[in-house]
Structures are given as structure tokens and as C-alpha cells.
Amino acid sequence: MTVWDRPEPPSRPAPLDRQRIVAAAIALADEGGLEAVSLRKVAARLDAGPMRLYGYISTKEELFDLMVDEVYAEILPDEQPGDWRQVLATRAHRTRQATLRHQWLADLLGGRAVLGPNALAVTEADLAALDGLADLDTVMRAVETVSAYVIGAIRREVANLRAERATGLSERDWQRAFGPHVSRMLATGRYPALARAVHDGTDVDAATSFATGLDWVLDAVAAKLA
Known part of the structure; x- marks a missing residue:
């Protein structure tokens, strides 16, 4: 199942969704290139725990796919x-x-x-x-x-x-x-x-x-x- 087909988990305790994750990743990449993008750094940009992102995105490659499509x-x-x-x-x-x-x-x-x-x-x-x-x-x-x-x-x-x-x-x-x-x-x-x-x-x-x-x-x- 692709990242586009997989449903998102409930957004709690703090609001979080793929759109916000992808926007944060693109901002990091615009500032420092793809090497500046990791799930840990994206989580820090969103003030969220890194493990929460895995409910929305399984791998960094999936994140790159979402960034490109955006x-x-x-x-x-x-x-x-x-x-x-x-x-x-x-x-x-x-x-x-x-x-x-x-x-x-x-x-x-x-x-x-x-x-x-x-x-x-x-x-x-x-x-x-x-x-x-x-x-x-x-x-x-x-x-x-x-x-x-x-x-x-x-x-x-x-x-x-x-x-x-x-x-x-x-x-x-x-x-x-x-x-x-x-x-x-x-x-x-x-x-x-x-x-x-x-x-x-x-x-x-x-x-x-x-x-x-x-x-x-x-x-x-x-x-x-x-």
C-alpha cells in the first residue's frame, strides 16, 4: 500500500497531518538541501516526537515522494x-x-x-x-x-x-x-x-x-x- 493509499492516524494529542509534515520537510530542504531532511529534524520543526511521524510516514523515501508530489x-x-x-x-x-x-x-x-x-x-x-x-x-x-x-x-x-x-x-x-x-x-x-x-x-x-x-x-x- 502506498503512502497515498494509507489512512492517516488520529491527530492527537497535538494536531499533526501529512500536509504539515511535508511542508516542514520542504522548508528544511529549501534551507539546506535533502541532506537537511530527516524524520527527526522534521519532528523537531513541528515540536513533535519523532516516533509520532512514523504513524504518517514509514520511511524517508516516502517523505521524499510526498515532497516531490507537493x-x-x-x-x-x-x-x-x-x-x-x-x-x-x-x-x-x-x-x-x-x-x-x-x-x-x-x-x-x-x-x-x-x-x-x-x-x-x-x-x-x-x-x-x-x-x-x-x-x-x-x-x-x-x-x-x-x-x-x-x-x-x-x-x-x-x-x-x-x-x-x-x-x-x-x-x-x-x-x-x-x-x-x-x-x-x-x-x-x-x-x-x-x-x-x-x-x-x-x-x-x-x-x-x-x-x-x-x-x-x-x-x-x-x-x-x-
């Missing part, structure tokens, strides 16, 4: 966009925005499917937007392909943000610090394609890079659907 509620748009492309693009951008607000989410995306109601609603919206446009296998591969791009791009962006915090260097500062080394390596002539990219390529921010890559992936999906 954030998926932020990904669901208030109104369903128009065509399939708008649906998938909206979901992609809202997933990125939610992950930037809750950067620990990047560590939990891409594994086994989350089976909570909000995550299932997001998947349902994606599949429904493409329903009837191609055979079922093509529709499923299209959704998987967009999801793979979104997850990979988000993880890369979050990894860069974490590196900035860990080193105290912004992306621009890091480029300046390692610029002399890169220049020496490029001057050897062994990396001509890379040299052209460094000297002649356009430097764009993370949001622009994400949007451009997403457009290209959606173009490929459109071609396959056609």
Missing part, C-alpha cells in the same frame, strides 16, 4: 494551455521555475515515476495534449523525450548554481579565473572547433539556453508527429 502542484498550470506544444512548453518552463525555487528537486527528478495525485495529473495533461495526434507509442516517446531534455537541462543549471555557492565564484568570475588556462590550451592548436566556439560563439544566460533547446526538441517532436 512541488508538482506548483507545476500544474491554473488553466490548460491550447495546443500540445503550448502544453509541453508550459510544463517544461514551470518545472524549471519550480526546481529553481526548490533546488533539491533536481536530485529527485528522473528516477522512478512519482505516483502522487499531482504528478499523475501532470503526466495526464502531457499525454492528453498529444492524444490522437499519433499512435500511443509515438506519443509516449515524445513525452519522454521532452522530459529527458527538461530534466537534463535543469540538473545542469542547478549544478552550476551549487558550484557558484560552493566556490563563491559566479559563472563570469569562474571564466575569468580559468581564462588564462583555457587560452593556453587553445593556443596549442589541438582544439580548433572549441577555439571557434569560445572566440566566436554567443554567450547566453541559462533561461535563454533552456528556451532555445526546448524549442528545438519541440520542433523535432512536431516533425515526428507530422
Whole structure:
């Protein structure tokens, strides 16, 4: 029986429920990452005994599942966009925005499917937007392909943000610090394609890079659907 199917125990002596537990866990994760989350720390945040939480959640993995599903509620748009492309693009951008607000989410995306109601609603919206446009296998591969791009791009962006915090260097500062080394390596002539990219390529921010890559992936999906 999943955590969503299992009934909650009576909330006594002090009021307690899964929603409060999950909210406290998300607050801890937002402050210190997933390593800051434990049932003991969540219980302390709620001023409750740790053993009381086991009536609501059996394992930390169940707690993570509930946390992810709670954030998926932020990904669901208030109104369903128009065509399939708008649906998938909206979901992609809202997933990125939610992950930037809750950067620990990047560590939990891409594994086994989350089976909570909000995550299932997001998947349902994606599949429904493409329903009837191609055979079922093509529709499923299209959704998987967009999801793979979104997850990979988000993880890369979050990894860069974490590196900035860990080193105290912004992306621009890091480029300046390692610029002399890169220049020496490029001057050897062994990396001509890379040299052209460094000297002649356009430097764009993370949001622009994400949007451009997403457009290209959606173009490929459109071609396959056609």
C-alpha cells in the first residue's frame, strides 16, 4: 500500500497531518538541501516526537515522494494551455521555475515515476495534449523525450548554481579565473572547433539556453508527429 493509499492516524494529542509534515520537510530542504531532511529534524520543526511521524510516514523515501508530489502542484498550470506544444512548453518552463525555487528537486527528478495525485495529473495533461495526434507509442516517446531534455537541462543549471555557492565564484568570475588556462590550451592548436566556439560563439544566460533547446526538441517532436 502506498503512502497515498494509507489512512492517516488520529491527530492527537497535538494536531499533526501529512500536509504539515511535508511542508516542514520542504522548508528544511529549501534551507539546506535533502541532506537537511530527516524524520527527526522534521519532528523537531513541528515540536513533535519523532516516533509520532512514523504513524504518517514509514520511511524517508516516502517523505521524499510526498515532497516531490507537493512541488508538482506548483507545476500544474491554473488553466490548460491550447495546443500540445503550448502544453509541453508550459510544463517544461514551470518545472524549471519550480526546481529553481526548490533546488533539491533536481536530485529527485528522473528516477522512478512519482505516483502522487499531482504528478499523475501532470503526466495526464502531457499525454492528453498529444492524444490522437499519433499512435500511443509515438506519443509516449515524445513525452519522454521532452522530459529527458527538461530534466537534463535543469540538473545542469542547478549544478552550476551549487558550484557558484560552493566556490563563491559566479559563472563570469569562474571564466575569468580559468581564462588564462583555457587560452593556453587553445593556443596549442589541438582544439580548433572549441577555439571557434569560445572566440566566436554567443554567450547566453541559462533561461535563454533552456528556451532555445526546448524549442528545438519541440520542433523535432512536431516533425515526428507530422
